[in-house]
Each structure stands twice: as C-alpha cells, then as structure tokens.
Amino acid sequence: MKIATIFGTRPEIIKLSTLIPQLDIEFEQILIHTGQHYSYQMDKIFFEELSLRDCDYTLNIGSGSHAYQTGKMLIQLENVLLHEKPDIVLVQGDTNSTLAGALAASKLQIPVAHVESGCRSFDRRMPEEINRILVDQISNYLFAPDENAYNNLTSLECIPSEKVFLVGNTSVDACLRAMKLFNEKTLNDYSLEKGKYILFTLHRQENTRFEELNEILMALNTISKKIKVLFPVHLRTRKVIIEHKIKIEDNVILTDPLGYKDFMGLLTNSKLVMTDSGGIQEEAVILNIPCLILRDNTEWMGYVEKGKNIILGTSYQKIVEIVNDLLDNKEKVDKIRKIKVQINEGATESIISILKKI
Numbered sequence: 001m002k003i004a005t006i007f008g009t010r011p012e013i014i015k016l017s018t019l020i021p022q023l024d025i026e027f028e029q030i031l032i033h034t035g036q037h038y039s040y041q042m043d044k045i046f047f048e049e050l051s052l053r054d055c056d057y058t059l060n061i062g063s064g065s066h067a068y069q070t071g072k073m074l075i076q077l078e079n080v081l082l083h084e085k086p087d088i089v090l091v092q093g094d095t096n097s098t099l100a101g102a103l104a105a106s107k108l109q110i111p112v113a114h115v116e117s118g119c120r121s122f123d124r125r126m127p128e129e130i131n132r133i134l135v136d137q138i139s140n141y142l143f144a145p146d147e148n149a150y151n152n153l154t155s156l157e158c159i160p161s162e163k164v165f166l167v168g169n170t171s172v173d174a175c176l177r178a179m180k181l182f183n184e185k186t187l188n189d190y191s192l193e194k195g196k197y198i199l200f201t202l203h204r205q206e207n208t209r210f211e212e213l214n215e216i217l218m219a220l221n222t223i224s225k226k227i228k229v230l231f232p233v234h235l236r237t238r239k240v241i242i243e244h245k246i247k248i249e250d251n252v253i254l255t256d257p258l259g260y261k262d263f264m265g266l267l268t269n270s271k272l273v274m275t276d277s278g279g280i281q282e283e284a285v286i287l288n289i290p291c292l293i294l295r296d297n298t299e300w301m302g303y304v305e306k307g308k309n310i311i312l313g314t315s316y317q318k319i320v321e322i323v324n325d326l327l328d329n330k331e332k333v334d335k336i337r338k339i340k341v342q343i344n345e346g347a348t349e350s351i352i353s354i355l356k357k358i
C-alpha cells in the first residue's frame with residue numbers, strides 16, 4: 001500500500017516523528033511537506049533532532065492569509081497526488097496543512113486517515129476548530145487520542161463508529177523518547193534552577209492581536225516579580241512584540257523557539273507552564289508539570305476535568321491572581337502534581353496495525 005503523509009508545521013513534525021519511520025518500514029510512503037513552517041527553528045531543527053528522513057516533496061508554500069495559504073496548498077497538493085496516486089493520504093492535527101491535505105485527497109477520492117481526530121474546543125472562532133471539524137467530516141480512518149475525542153465523533157457528530165479508532169496519542173510516544181535526550185547544561189545556559197522558573201509560550205491567532213497580547217504580557221511582567229520566566233517566542237508572536245514595541249521585564253528571558261529536546265527538558269524542570277499551545281497541554285500532563293492554559297476553552301478537557309490542567313483565561317487580573325496564588329501556596333502545586341492521570345503509550349503501533357489491515 002502506498003501512503004502519502006502530508007504535514008507542514010512544528011507540532012505535526014513532532015507528533016508524526018514516531019509514525020513516519022514506521023510507515024517507511026511497513027508501507028511505501030511519500031512524505032509531502034507543505035512548507036507552512038519554514039524557518040530553521042520551526043522546521044529543520046526537528047528533522048535533525050528527531051532523525052527524520054528528507055521529504056519527497058517540499059512545496060514551499062510559506063506564510064499568508066488563511067485562504068491564500070490553504071488555496072496554494074490545495075493546488076500544489078492536487079498535482080502531487082495526481083502524479084503519485086497514493087492509496088491513502090495521512091494527515092495529523094488541525095492546521096491549514098491538515099485541511100489542505102485532507103481536502104485535496106478527498107476531492108480525488110483518495111481515502112484520508114486523520115491522526116488526532118475528534119478534538120474539539122467548541123469554539124468556532126479558532127481557525128483550528130474549523131479545520132478539525134472539516135477534516136473529520138471527510139476522513140475515512142479517524143484516529144482519536146482519547147475518550148472525549150472518540151465520543152465527540154461517534155456521539156455528537158454521528159460519524160459511524162466503524163471509521164473511528166481510539167488509539168491514544170502519538171505525542172506520548174514522541175515525548176517519552178525526547179525527555180531522555182535532554183542535556184542538563186541547557187538549564188545553566190539560561191541561568192535557571194530546577195523548579196524555580198515558569199515556562200511560557202503563546203502563539204494562537206486569538207492571543208496575538210496587539211490588545212490581547214499586550215494584556216497577557218503585562219500579566220507576565222507582574223508575575224515575573226516573583227519568579228523567573230523562560231519565554232521561547234513563536235515567530236508570529238515575535239513579530240507583534242517588535243512591531244508594537246511591547247516592553248517585557250528583565251526577569252522574563254526571551255529566546256528563539258527551542259528545539260524539542262531542550263523544550264522537553266526545560267518543561268520537565270519547570271515549576272509551572274503557562275501556554276495556549278495544544279501540544280504543550282498534553283506534554284505537561286505526561287511530564288507531570290501543572291499547566292495553566294491561556295485560553296477560555298480547550299480541546300483537551302479531559303485533563304482540566306481531572307484537575308491536572310487549569311483554564312486560566314486571558315485577562316490580566318485572573319492570570320495574576322491564579323498564578324500568584326499557586327506561587328504562594330506550594331501545597332496547591334503539590335496537590336496538582338499528585339493527581340494521577342493515565343498516560344497511554346503505543347498510539348504509533350496501534351495506528352500501524354490498523355493501517356496494515358486495510
């Protein structure tokens with residue numbers, strides 16, 4: 001069987017990193033990179049660190065508005081798929097690359113396999129939510145990471161259960177591999193001590209308009225009076241900080257986006273993580289670091305329901321209140337860390353074995 005795996009951004013590379021080599025072993029695989037992410041720190045660094053092979057096609061689509069970016073991907077992906085004639089197209093997650101890959105395939109009547117299917121924030125203002133819903137509607141093999149996702153597909157959206165497979169999340173497999181590779185020297189590079197800093201990331205479209213970004217970063221400045229913060233800055237966010245000359249306090253250490261091994265190590269050694277990232281919410285649970293979500297909702301509600309992750313929102317007052325309270329009350333942080341959540345390895349193997357039966 002010939003499988004075309006289509007992806008284009010940092011989280012897709014990471015979350016497909018255990019699956020891609022296995023697909024190469026078990027099937028004929030064509031790797032197609034849309035080029036949605038292209039800067040070294042958002043792209044190539046992960047191929048190097050995770051020992052991924054070169055792609056067969058790199059489309060160099062780059063940045064642009066949603067329609068421009070997705071439209072350009074569709075046109076080029078159609079050409080490649082017509083030429084390669086795969087039996088299945090495999091996509092991951094909820095980005096514009098995911099949507100373009102699934103849509104180009106579906107229009108050519110090529111079956112689509114969707115990894116990390118069924119996640120819903122129920123917030124249609126998020127471009128990712130639209131991508132998830134559309135991709136799941138046109139997918140033939142839906143690999144759900146958890147029970148919430150499985151139920152969203154089969155119960156709420158009435159997708160026939162024969163198409164839906166509860167397999168767990170490939171990010172667990174990637175994360176468990178990467179945490180062993182961390183070099184402790186990285187803590188010294190940023191003058192950080194284990195358990196004495198917050199790791200912070202922010203990049204969602206909803207959080208990176210000037211007003212919203214400014215409010216969140218002012219809260220971060222206030223929190224940094226109590227504790228050091230390490231902030232690897234996504235390139236979308238960096239652009240807005242520079243354009244609006246947003247002032248950030250010295251106790252917030254700004255860096256370029258980090259490699260995965262360093263990021264995993266810095267997460268493992270942090271006291272708390274504050275983020276609007278989807279992937280980091282899961283990784284925080286895997287590594288048992290309390291995660292404060294800079295959003296009003298999340299597609300990973302299972303962890304919030306168990307009390308492991310906390311929805312912080314985006315208002316100055318709420319962020320400062322909740323984070324300072326946790327910093328002042330060690331027992332509250334310890335309590336979160338003691339909550340047990342089941343982490344299932346093996347999604348990669350389950351997906352391969354399902355694909356082998358097709």
Ligand code: UD1
Binds near residue numbers: 039042043
């Ligand atoms: C995209 C995904 C988002 C995912 C995120 C992972 C969509 C709609 N969004 O958001 O779901 O969480 O990737 O990080 O697909 N830029 C660079 N170099 C790069 C990539 C981006 O400088 O290699 C800058 C450009 O200014 C670009 C901006 O970042 O305009 C946004 O990039 P884009 O890929 O459109 O969206 P992300 O915010 O990265």
Ligand code: UDP
Binds near residue numbers: 010256257259263280
């Ligand atoms: N990540 C990384 N370096 C960083 C920030 C994040 O390697 O500086 C990793 C992180 O561990 C996770 C993934 O990138 O695996 C998450 O990507 P992002 O937050 O950009 O996207 P999302 O998961 O929100 O779609």
